Amino acid sequence: MVQAPSKSPTLQDFLQLPETKPASEYINGEITQKPMPKGRHSRLQGKLCSTINQVAEDAKRAYAFPELRCTFGGRSIVPDIAVFQWERIPFTPTGDIPDNFDLPPDWTIEILSPEQRPNKVLGNILHCLEHGSQLGWFIDPDDRSILVLRPQQQPSLWASDQVLPIVPELDLALTRDRIFGWLNMG
Numbered sequence: 057m058v059q060a061p062s063k064s065p066t067l068q069d070f071l072q073l074p075e076t077k078p079a080s081e082y083i084n085g086e087i088t089q090k091p092m093p094k095g096r097h098s099r100l101q102g103k104l105c106s107t108i109n110q111v112a113e114d115a116k117r118a119y120a121f122p123e124l125r126c127t128f129g130g131r132s133i134v135p136d137i138a139v140f141q142w143e144r145i146p147f148t149p150t151g152d153i154p155d156n157f158d159l160p161p162d163w164t165i166e167i168l169s170p171e172q173r174p175n176k177v178l179g180n181i182l183h184c185l186e187h188g189s190q191l192g193w194f195i196d197p198d199d200r201s202i203l204v205l206r207p208q209q210q211p212s213l214w215a216s217d218q219v220l221p222i223v224p225e226l227d228l229a230l231t232r233d234r235i236f237g238w239l240n241m242g
Contacts, residue, residue, distance in 0.1 A: 079134040091171040096197045103238040116142045129187040139163035163191040
């Protein structure tokens with residue numbers, strides 16, 4: 057007996073499914089679940105969001121969302137941190153945050169977990185850049201490096217303590233040493 061290949065779910069099929077914890081993503085017709093964040097990942101994600109929002113939110117320049125589903129360009133992904141310029145946040149008519157973000161973030165940040173495949177994570181950053189993101193960071197806690205990606209430019213690896221590039225709307229100086237220094241809480 058010959059078995060017919062199963063039909064891949066469509067993006068619309070995926071969006072009708074209930075959310076999972078941790079989140080699932082839809083990439084190239086496949087549904088994959090992200091790994092559960094562990095200690096280093098969680099600490100870096102929380103500190104980055106709070107540090108960015110501390111300088112950006114009150115000034116209404118930008119906002120860093122942790123684990124926000126972004127659906128655009130045939131994918132539905134959940135960056136570890138999605139930073140949106142304030143004027144690009146799709147507020148509802150009453151000024152509330154909507155549930156659905158159908159656009160790429162201005163700055164996407166991914167923190168590699170031990171269970172993740174680096175090329176899949178990098179693929180999501182590249183997808184964001186191809187669809188309008190200004191900046192992508194790929195943070196690797198194991199080797200304490202940050203790969204910076206920008207549209208139409210060669211990626212750059214930040215393994216020394218220089219000020220990292222961020223979206224221009226923010227007055228924030230982040231270095232690799234400062235970011236990885238957050239891991240030491242003792």
